[in-house]
Amino acid sequence: xxxxxxxxxxxxxxxxxxxxxxxxxxxxxxxxxxxxxxxxxxxxxxxxxxxxxxxxxxxxxxxxxxxxxxxxxxxxxxxxxxxxxxxxxxxxxxxxxxxxxxxxxxxxxxxxxxxxxxxxxxxxxxxxxxxxxxxxxxxxxxxxxxxxxx
Numbered sequence: 001x002x003x004x005x006x007x008x009x010x011x012x013x014x015x016x017x018x019x020x021x022x023x024x025x026x027x028x029x030x031x032x033x034x035x036x037x038x039x040x041x042x043x044x045x046x047x048x049x050x051x052x053x054x055x056x057x058x059x060x061x062x063x064x065x066x067x068x069x070x071x072x073x074x075x076x077x078x079x080x081x082x083x084x085x086x087x088x089x090x091x092x093x094x095x096x097x098x099x100x101x102x103x104x105x106x107x108x109x110x111x112x113x114x115x116x117x118x119x120x121x122x123x124x125x126x127x128x129x130x131x132x133x134x135x136x137x138x139x140x141x142x143x144x145x146x147x148x149x150x
Contacts, residue, residue, distance in 0.1 A: 006035040009047035010054070014065065020072060030075070037067050099140050105132035 011017050017034060021027045039045055041064050042053035051082040054061045113123065 005047045006050055007031045009051045010038060011123060014068065015122070016068065016072070020068075020075070026075070030071070033071065034068065037071070041067070089145055095140060095144050099144075101139065102133050102136040102140060105129060106137060109133060 007017060007021060014108065021031045021034070036055070038050045041060055042050050042057075044050045044053050054064055107127045112118065113126050113130065118126070
């Protein structure tokens with residue numbers, strides 16, 4: 001039976017599944033993993049049988065829920081490890097160089113715009129480039145100095 005059908009049947013019984021499979025990058029793989037887990041625990045293969053087994057047998061439901069929580073924990077730890085390794089790959093020299101280039105581009109665009117003797121097309125292009133360089137500066141500062149962990 002389709003793994004998505006089994007997961008769809010389980011979403012009502014286990015609301016945390018909805019949040020877990022909502023990830024556009026890992027949702028399908030996780031849905032398959034959850035489906036296989038439910039089928040393995042209940043020894044059933046159809047969505048209605050899996051759901052009814054979990055509803056009728058509290059021990060199976062508790063075991064399924066524990067395994068699901070372990071899977072969620074693994075996903076969270078993988079995300080944390082990914083972010084930590086991304087921060088370790090950046091060196092202060094790289095971020096300073098990116099920041100310098102972004103600031104130089106922003107200042108150059110703003111200086112040219114300040115002259116005021118430009119055609120409307122050039123003004124539009126420089127304004128757009130200024131916005132892009134400003135966004136780069138903002139992102140570099142947010143990445144390097146933010147204490148926020150999403």
